[in-house]
Amino acid sequence: xxxxxxxxxxxxxxxxxxxxxxxxxxxxxxxxxxxxxxxxxxxxxxxxxxxxxxxxxxxxxxxxxxxxxxxxxxxxxxxxxxxxxxxxxxxxxxxxxxxxxxxxxxxxxxxxxxxxxxxxxxxxxxxxxxxxxxxxxxxxxxxxxxxxxxxxxxxxxxxxxxxxxxxxxxxxxxxxxxxxxxxxxxxxxxxxxxxxxxxxxxxxxxxxxxxxxxxxxxxxxxxxxxxxxxxxxxxxxxxxxxxxxxxxxxxxxxxxxxxxxxxxxxxxxxxxxxxxxxxxxxxxxxxxxxxxxxxxxxxxxxxxxxxxxxxxxxxxxxxxxxxxxxxxxxxxxxxxxxxxxxxxxxxxxxxxxxxxxxxxxxxxxxxxxxxxxxxxxxxxxxxxxxxxxxxxxxxxxxxxxxxxxx
Amino acid sequence: xxxxxxxxxxxxxxxxxxxxxxxxxxxxxxxxxxxxxxxxxxxxxxxxxxxxxxxxxxxxxxxxxxxxxxxxxxxxxxxxxxxxxxxxxxxxxxxxxxxxxxxxxxxxxxxxxxxxxxxxxxxxxxxxxxxxxxxxxxxxxxxxxxxxxxxxxxxxxxxxxxxxxxxxxxxxxxxxxxxxxxxxxxxxxxxxxxx
Numbered sequence: 222x223x224x225x226x227x228x229x230x231x232x233x234x235x236x237x238x239x240x241x242x243x244x245x246x247x248x249x250x251x252x253x254x255x256x257x258x259x260x261x262x263x264x265x266x267x268x269x270x271x272x273x274x275x276x277x278x279x280x281x282x283x284x285x286x287x288x289x290x291x292x293x294x295x296x297x298x299x300x301x302x303x304x305x306x307x308x309x310x311x312x313x314x315x316x317x318x319x320x321x322x323x324x325x326x327x328x329x330x331x332x333x334x335x336x337x338x339x340x341x342x343x344x345x346x347x348x349x350x351x352x353x354x355x356x357x358x359x360x361x362x363x364x365x366x367x368x369x370x371x372x373x374x375x376x377x378x379x380x381x382x383x384x385x386x387x388x389x390x391x392x393x394x395x396x397x398x399x400x401x402x403x404x405x406x407x408x409x410x411x412x413x414x415x416x417x418x419x420x421x422x423x424x425x426x427x428x429x430x431x432x433x434x435x436x437x438x439x440x441x442x443x444x445x446x447x448x449x450x451x452x453x454x455x456x457x458x459x460x461x462x463x464x465x466x467x468x469x470x471x472x473x474x475x476x477x478x479x480x481x482x483x484x485x486x487x488x489x490x491x492x493x494x495x496x497x498x499x500x501x502x503x504x505x506x507x508x509x510x511x512x513x514x515x516x517x518x519x520x521x522x523x524x525x526x527x528x529x530x531x532x533x534x535x536x537x538x539x540x541x542x543x544x545x546x547x548x549x550x551x552x553x554x555x556x557x558x559x560x561x562x563x564x565x566x567x568x569x570x571x572x573x574x575x576x577x578x579x580x581x582x583x584x585x586x587x588x589x590x591x592x593x594x595x596x597x598x599x600x601x602x603x604x605x606x607x608x609x610x611x612x613x614x615x616x617x618x619x620x621x622x623x624x625x626x627x
Numbered sequence: 628x629x630x631x632x633x634x635x636x637x638x639x640x641x642x643x644x645x646x647x648x649x650x651x652x653x654x655x656x657x658x659x660x661x662x663x664x665x666x667x668x669x670x671x672x673x674x675x676x677x678x679x680x681x682x683x684x685x686x687x688x689x690x691x692x693x694x695x696x697x698x699x700x701x702x703x704x705x706x707x708x709x710x711x712x713x714x715x716x717x718x719x720x721x722x723x724x725x726x727x728x729x730x731x732x733x734x735x736x737x738x739x740x741x742x743x744x745x746x747x748x749x750x751x752x753x754x755x756x757x758x759x760x761x762x763x764x765x766x767x768x769x770x771x772x773x774x775x776x777x778x779x780x781x782x783x784x785x786x787x788x789x790x791x792x793x794x795x796x797x798x799x800x801x802x803x804x805x806x807x808x809x810x811x812x813x814x815x816x817x818x819x820x821x822x
Contacts, residue, residue: 227745227746237680238687246700247697257738260781300764323765325766356746357746358746358752359746
């Protein structure tokens with residue numbers, strides 16, 4: 222219990238009257254000194270509160286409107302203040318998550334509101350804080366109700382608009398039309414090429430060999446599509462910007478959308494979270510997307526810094542085996558990714574794309590310095606033959622996704 | 628709610644003024660000084676307090692005659708004056724004060740007005756803070772009314788218990804005291820309990 226201003230005034234008045242009574246030896250004043258204390262004798266009557274109805278959805282997507290309705294049965298006497306705790310990243314759209322009501326013995330209190338989550342993750346929406354002011358506002362009693370409700374907020378998955386492309390030599394790092402470098406040959410004819418030691422004899426094209434005078438073999442498309450490896454930066458410097466719209470949230474949103482796009486189209490999608498050393502081995506299909514999405518939904522920035530260099534080094538054997546196209550999602554002004562990019566490209570010039578996320582513009586020297594640094598690093602990456610895409614934190618990844626995935 | 632508090636302060640000022648002009652203090656203090664009591668609450672409104680503690684002490688000060696007329700210390704003081712040669716003054720003061728029969732209920736009313744005003748201000752502050760934060764407050768007038776009602780009940784019960792005519796059986800009074808002690812212990816225990 223906490224002493225409030227009226228309680229202090231009562232005590233002060235009582236002390237004053239009692240001191241005067243002592244000084245003047247007055248029994249009447251001594252009696253009067255008891256009167257303010259009687260107000261304190263009824264501090265806060267016991268109360269009981271029970272949940273009659275609790276309607277909280279279990280999951281939603283970032284930006285969706287969540288409708289919450291809570292009904293409580295209250296027994297007591299005093300001013301009841303109820304607040305349903307909302308995480309910082311939630312925005313009230315309609316109504317209020319707090320309400321106060323003066324209750325005379327029995328009543329019901331309804332909390333009804335709509336909120337919009339601006340950040341993905343699993344949130345505890347089970348806490349309701351109760352405060353009861355005593356009748357003279359001299360004391361306050363606190364309680365907490367646990368509704369046991371959790372809300373899973375998932376990233377918004379952006380769909381890429383289909384773009385028709387001609388099959389040919391892949392110049393973009395992640396073309397949907399790219400084929401897998403490894404795997405079982407299918408029956409789809411691809412090209413005729415010179416024989417290389419180790420090629421199966423059944424693939425020798427005898428007619429072409431007779432015409433050219435050199436051993437030629439038929440090349441067939443391999444089953445499956447190119448593997449994609451997404452490196453998501455979760456280092457502490459990614460937490461830049463507002464709570465709901467920061468670089469990290471944009472990175473997660475983009476990674477989720479890319480995972481979905483490639484996984485459902487038959488690409489093997491691997492994921493590595495830099496900073497947490499979380500690895501998801503490449504697989505394709507919706508199941509793989511769900512695995513990646515689960516990781517990304519619960520992800521938060523790490524406390525320690527992991528370099529991209531060591532991340533790619535750890536992935537080296539997978540890169541050599543799968544020859545994937547790599548996508549780095551980071552802040553290029555902070556992450557030193559040049560060595561990592563070179564390693565990811567390999568000797569066989571594997572495609573690499575870098576998505577550079579930058580914070581909101583603000584006035585000041587710090588912003589100018591980071592902007593210059595970012596421009597320099599982006600230019601250097603482009604000179605290395607890397608496709609670099611830039612996006613401002615908090616902006617929709619819709620358009621960028623179309624460019625990256627093309 | 629400061630306005631209600633201010634009105635209660637003005638009522639307290641009026642009661643004090645009436646008591647003051649009929650008390651022996653008017654022979655020593657100019658009557659016009661008592662009118663200042665009506666001004667103080669208005670001034671304190673500027674500091675967002677309808678019934679400040681200092682004003683309460685001033686009210687008790689103007690009512691001091693009601694206490695002094697039955698105070699042994701005061702009469703001891705008059706004896707001292709007498710002993711040191713101020714016989715005329717000591718006799719005059721004694722004559723004035725010994726003949727004075729104050730209404731002690733006025734003092735009780737002033738204390739009641741003060742605690743009620745402070746409580747109403749307190750509830751007003753709580754409600755105001757909630758409204759500032761955009762929290763809807765239902766039945767707010769009922770909160771003020773209940774402060775008034777409960778404090779009035781306490782006033783009536785207290786006045787009844789302190790009447791000289793009121794005599795209670797000692798055993799019965801003791802039992803009530805023990806019951807109240809248990810009730811207080813129960814309330815204290817419940818207040819620290821979590822739902």
